Amino acid sequence: MVAGLTSGYQYGAEMEEAETVYDSSTGELEVSISFLGGEWVARGLQLLEEDNISSLEDVSYDTLRDWMLEGLHRYEGVLQTTWTDLSRFEAAGGKIISYHGEQDPSIPTASSVRFHESVRSTLYGNESFAKGTSSLNEWYRLFLPNGPFPQTSLGSLIDWVEKDDMPVTLNATVMSGAYKYEQQ
Structure with missing residues (x-):
């Protein structure tokens, strides 16, 4: 390896x-x-x-x-997640909401972070890190929740595409335990 x-x-x-x-x-x-x-x-x-x-x-x-x-x-x-040139997707007006649980037992969280960073580097590598990240976040948002599973991500994506309402956070609902049905 x-x-x-x-x-x-x-x-x-x-x-x-x-x-x-x-x-x-x-x-x-x-x-x-x-x-x-x-x-x-x-x-x-x-x-x-x-x-x-x-x-x-x-x-x-x-x-x-x-x-x-x-x-x-x-x-x-x-x-396959090694193709990081998403320029055609971006040019077509595409939007991505990606989230990866901080304590995912199957796929390391760092894999999603590395992919996001690779897309930034591929498309905005000539810009400063901060500027490139800002440019990428205009159409590709990565969230790393450390708690309940986000339940309304599709609705957030639809609002972003149709109403230009860019998500800043993703809402999640606790599905079991003492805080069941609590929204975070």
Whole structure:
């Protein structure tokens, strides 16, 4: 792997995908298959109508590597995020609201930050950082919420496109716990 191309997770991100669970009926520690990773393999790679894979038995390091490579090859056209020249999209009047939870357990937050910075550098690299960031924010906004999931992002995007009401924050609703339904 090339240095500088990987992103670490934020402090506080739950690492559920690497958890083990104690099975009291067998007295053994077992791997807990996260729904995100398991569903990706079942639906995206094995092309099954399943929400998760049933087991990690006989899954080796080589199997994991092969799954990653298969996913990269199969979905390269829709998952590729290295094309940072969005000038045609901007010229067409396009608007982007991107958000990435600060404690996302599946994809490091830094990956979204790096992509945003790469777009700024590609399109406005001849400007100062502050000026380039300001220019980019006119049509591409990146939000990094550290709390509830934003629930009204599509409405914010529609208001931005149709009413030129650029979002400064994204509203979020707490979906569970003591603060359920509270808006932030």
